[in-house]
Amino acid sequence: MKYLKPRRYANDLHRQWLALRRARTVPIGGLRLMARHPVLSPRMRQVLYAGTYEREELGILRATLRDGDRVLELGGGLGLLSSCAARRCGDGAVLVVEARPDLIEVLAANHRLNGVAPRVLHGIAGLADGGEQDFFLGADFWSSSTARRGDGGSVKVPVLDVNRLVAEFAPSYLVMDIEGGEADLLPALDTGGLRALLVEVHPDTIGAAGASDLVRGLLDRGFVLVNRHSSRNVLFFERREAVL
Secondary structure, eight states, X not given: OTTHHHHHHHHHHHHHHHHHHHOSEEEETTEEEEOOOTTSOXXXXXXXXXXXXXXXXXXXXXXXXXXXXXXXXXXXXXXXXXXXXXXXXXXXXXXXEEOOGXXXXXHHHHHHHTTOOOEEEESEEESXXXXXXXXXXXSSGGGOBSSOOTTOOEEEXXXXXXXXXXXXXXXXXXXXXXXXXXXXXHHHSOOTTOSEEEEEOXXXXXXXXXXXXXXXXXXXXXXXXXXXXXXXXEEEEEEHHHHO
């Protein structure tokens, strides 16, 4: 009899897990995301079911966003962070750039799930408008990038001048997760109007020296790396005068 309750508890947990895996949406940090779509690999679905997708980034964003911020997100993913930002700052204060074409409809669906409608642009964040660039697709969408990885194939994607978007949209807060593209883009980005940046660096792609150069470049431009709002490779920077 002493084993009855633990076994029953384990069976209940198993039933809850199976029910969760059948769910079409999952909760993450008070928001919801689609859990069943062809673009979501089995590994990706496991991360969603576990509730760990971008959990650290979401916590940092919530702790550092301010009323009145205008948020530019490069690499929209599933729309979790842009949903959070749009709820806090309003739809018109959030602009998302996503390169992977089959994520655009997922972004829109997740925004609808969360009652928001920020603007979403399909394209590769670059330094000049016009033309197209190869975008290499990973089995897990988060491994897709402008750098060839594996044999997942590629698609042609239009290139968008991010500095033009910065000039037109005037963001105060930049969110960037572009799978190694930060090495070329961030040093050339106009950061003059930004008060804060939330950047995921990818030393496995750009190397430890490349990641260090990115950090040093932002420090030289008047930003401070705020350790209490940073986690592993997800780094939060704030303009120095805002910290002092």
